[in-house]
Amino acid sequence: MKALVLPALERPEGMTTHDYAFARLRQAIMVGAFRPGTSVTIRGLAEALESSPTPVREALRQLTSIGALHFLENRRIVVPRITPARFEELISLRIVLESHAARRAVAHLSDRQIDRIVAIDEAIEAAILAGRKAAALIANQDFHRQIYMANPDQIAMPLIESVWLQLGPILGIAMEHVAELYVVDRHREAIDALRRRDEDAVAEAIGADIREGIGGFDQQAIAKLLSLAG
Amino acid sequence: MKALVLPALERPEGMTTHDYAFARLRQAIMVGAFRPGTSVTIRGLAEALESSPTPVREALRQLTSIGALHFLENRRIVVPRITPARFEELISLRIVLESHAARRAVAHLSDRQIDRIVAIDEAIEAAILAGRKAAALIANQDFHRQIYMANPDQIAMPLIESVWLQLGPILGIAMEHVAELYVVDRHREAIDALRRRDEDAVAEAIGADIREGIGGFDQQAIAKLLSLAG
DNA sequence: TTTGTAAAAATATGATCACAAAATAAGAAT
DNA sequence: ATTCTTATTTTGTGATCATATTTTTACAAA
Structure with missing residues (x-):
């Protein structure tokens, strides 16, 4: 032991x-x-x-x-094992839940709060450049959380975090097997949409961010990761 | 005590x-x-x-x-208190989560399973006619659950049940103050769509079922219920 | 080597207890 | 009566222990 x-x-x-x-x-x-x-x-x-x-x-x-x-x-x-199908379910749930949460947060976000979110985005990029993977991951979650939590009556955050937790173990493996992080994100697009208070554009940007980010690994790469996890 | x-x-x-x-x-x-x-x-x-x-x-x-x-x-x-705003958040979350879960279940539902769902729907109507409120509530949840759980890789069910739990206390009050149940549901419509394997129609029917069912109390009625709950 | 059985160790479970924190009750001062 | 203080009771917390279940190990039989 x-x-x-x-x-x-x-x-x-x-x-x-x-x-x-x-x-x-x-x-x-x-x-x-x-x-x-x-x-x-x-x-x-x-x-x-x-x-x-x-x-x-x-x-x-x-x-x-x-x-x-x-x-x-x-x-x-x-710690639960993850199949490719389960992984896909988790990603699609993230998209549904988070684009919904983002949309409903837009009306509550002040310019000040948006500025803070921009600062978080800069911290993410700094962490990526420095190769600090865990820090980048945490900061990325914080970016999303700060948006969704702007809605004072928000209910979805605990559910979203539940999905994040279920993705955690596979993220750990991904981080081990990816030498350098080249994270594709749509944060700039989301921020611009937030500034315009464009709910549809925000929801779309968040959805695309998830789809093309962690969820964007092609199926082959996922299968490989998951077999390594077995 | x-x-x-x-x-x-x-x-x-x-x-x-x-x-x-x-x-x-x-x-x-x-x-x-x-x-x-x-x-x-x-x-x-x-x-x-x-x-x-x-x-x-x-x-x-x-x-x-x-x-x-x-x-x-x-x-x-x-037991958490519920404000009108929180209530509305919960209902909108139900709609998003459950129409998504229903859509992704359609492809997995066999005719046999659909028959069983029809039987549950009949049990709901029987319970309503008999005035058995709690039984009707349980059966209604079972109706929804049987649909969503048909997807073997489904992840959303625990999250959906979390929302149901958060709505539970307000349902209890509603049941006390509604003499007879006249539940408007879209179950027939959902079943027809299931039979046709029409994913969009299923998602739409489930969404409408939630919107016009429990969520369909007008704001004034909700406010009254919530003040009684205080 | 493989399979089956028994002993041993490891582990989850649930009750109990000592302690700390909080709520309630009782009484004194204003 | 009201407010403040103090004592009592109630309650949550966390460690410990006895028990039951499970896993692992040891060993014998095929």
Whole structure:
């Protein structure tokens, strides 16, 4: 049993052990730290997190509720495997959910907020140029999140993050096998549409961004990645 | 502290205490057994379920992950309140998610499966005529679920159920204040479209079903319901 | 080598308990 | 009566432990 290492994460003062375990495990999955098919144990993670089974088990149960992990009938806990068909489903769900969320956020975005989103986009490009893959991924998610969250009554964000989590493990593999990031994104187009408050154009740009970005790997490349993940 | 009663639910042999607690609480929320704003306690539910805090807390944590409950900063656990704006967001999300899920299920539905869906639709009408509101609600959900689940690689169902759960408490209130159910549904139209394997028509019918069904209460009626829920 | 069986180890589960935080109740001061 | 303070009760949190299930290992039989 090799010792388990999780990506570091700051623990704010006053945060409960459970909340910290959940946040840290969630981030680990989100950035692809676990490979598909990996099995984890409650005790093992409790040790890695320097706590006890109880709060860890609660965190794991939550993660299964949002599709990030699977409890098998055996009571084994595994990182879900992804088939090409499942991958395609996830991407199409992203497109539907996020173009919808983007459209409904447009009316609530102030110029100030758009400026901040532009700054995030610049951070993404800087991270890509520096080869900081995980940082680029996080910043890219933040770009999308800042748009969708502008809608104060927004409901979709947790669902979208659930899809992101389910894509996490495959992203991890993709990052391993892609030497340099040449991310094609439509962020500029989305920003221009936001500035014009053009809801249709925003929805279209976000949809295209997803389709041509992570979802844009051709089927052959995906199949190869997924076979490596087996 | 009045004793808490939960809708009954059969417990399959071999089901863990945690799974049972989750299933029962989930169903209770889904059929509107809890009013918005209600606060629950771990110990109280453990007593009602004749178990201990540990498995109940795990179930509650899962339910918060899918938006069915809220852990406040106070550490109090409450059934979320719903504003008119939130309600509208939920309905629009249902439309987007479910018409998408329905469209992608069409190609996988066999004639046999469609026959079963027709049978469910008849069960819905029977329940409505008999005034069995909760049964009608459950059957209606089953109608939708059977369609979406026909897609074997389907990912959206858990997200859709999350939205259903968030609508549960308002449905409970609606059921209390509507003497007789006169549910307008587009199920026949959806079934006809399924038989023709017409994806666009199926998506359209499902969208209309949601829009004109639960979502079809006019804004004034919703506002009244929501004020009662406060 | 392969297959089947039994012992051992590892693991998930759920109840319990000590502790901390929060809410409630009770009483005093204004 | 109202407000503030204090004491009591209630409640969430997290560690621990006994138990049951599962997995792994060890070993015998084919």
